Amino acid sequence: MKTPKRLEPLLEDGLIDEVIAQLMSGKEAQVFVVRSGDKISCAKVYKEAKQRSFKQAAQYREGRKVRNSRQARAMSKRSAYGQKEEEAAWQTAEVDALYQLDKAGVRVPKPHFFMDGVLLMELIVDAEGYAAPRLNDLILTREQALEYHACMLKEIVRMLCAGLVHGDLSEFNVLVDAQGPVIIDLPQAVNAAGNNNAPMMLERDVNNMTEYFGRFAPELLGTHYGKEIWGLYVHGKLTPDVPLTGKIAQNKKPVNVKGVMQVINAAKKEALERERFRSGLSEPKN
Numbered sequence: 001m002k003t004p005k006r007l008e009p010l011l012e013d014g015l016i017d018e019v020i021a022q023l024m025s026g027k028e029a030q031v032f033v034v035r036s037g038d039k040i041s042c043a044k045v046y047k048e049a050k051q052r053s054f055k056q057a058a059q060y061r062e063g064r065k066v067r068n069s070r071q072a073r074a075m076s077k078r079s080a081y082g083q084k085e086e087e088a089a090w091q092t093a094e095v096d097a098l099y100q101l102d103k104a105g106v107r108v109p110k111p112h113f114f115m116d117g118v119l120l121m122e123l124i125v126d127a128e129g130y131a132a133p134r135l136n137d138l139i140l141t142r143e144q145a146l147e148y149h150a151c152m153l154k155e156i157v158r159m160l161c162a163g164l165v166h167g168d169l170s171e172f173n174v175l176v177d178a179q180g181p182v183i184i185d186l187p188q189a190v191n192a193a194g195n196n197n198a199p200m201m202l203e204r205d206v207n208n209m210t211e212y213f214g215r216f217a218p219e220l221l222g223t224h225y226g227k228e229i230w231g232l233y234v235h236g237k238l239t240p241d242v243p244l245t246g247k248i249a250q251n252k253k254p255v256n257v258k259g260v261m262q263v264i265n266a267a268k269k270e271a272l273e274r275e276r277f278r279s280g281l282s283e284p285k286n
Helices: 005-012 069-077 080-103 142-161 198-214 218-222 225-234 257-278
Strands: 018-025 029-036 039-046 111-115 118-122 174-177 180-183
Touching: 005 029, 005 039, 005 118, 018 039, 080 111, 080 118, 142 180, 142 198, 142 218, 142 225, 198 218, 198 225
Parallel strands: none
Antiparallel strands: 018 029, 029 039, 039 118, 111 118, 174 180
């Protein structure tokens, strides 16, 4: 096949020897199968911001570290330099996340190197050696759905123990090899401790997985693993091997309806008195 322009420098520098085929084209990047000597890998070529359909929402960027104050100011002002730096930070976020998660034992593609907007990493393959299918492409039995759901929960927990939340997890960015699910596509991963949106994103990731596997195993649909996992994390009780139940404690304390109504009525009375005062009808009461 014709060599993509973005991969030509890697060929010229001898970092790869051949571009074999395009594997996929997604919302943020194109992925190619490449050869380096006798080793087959995949090259993820990031699209430019104007070509991507996935936008760098502020909720994902919150809490990410930048090199210096000049970079931070430029990114906040959205200058040409700032947008360039923001783009670089978006790309390197996935590289950093892959190294961090691979070290923590999370099932992600092993990164090899990153250069000029191209990430070279492990090619995930099935039992026959072909590129592994996405989870969305599979028809599962009830037993497989339950097994894979349990596997995904373990990976999500390992990620959170390593300090990260995927942020965009679904059946479309999970591959399945001979050993089970492998998580991919991590440029939007967020710092669990530094991003105020992390609890919502974690619960959404878990719910996406539960809803997908629930198509094949409906008993999963009534579970609350997301809230349980985050609750354990917040209280410092989350470990990679923590047992999960999918249940959360319900607050059984009866609501004090009378007390709530008293507060509401008092607020209404105060608002009415202030309105009367502004109209010159009376003095406000303290």
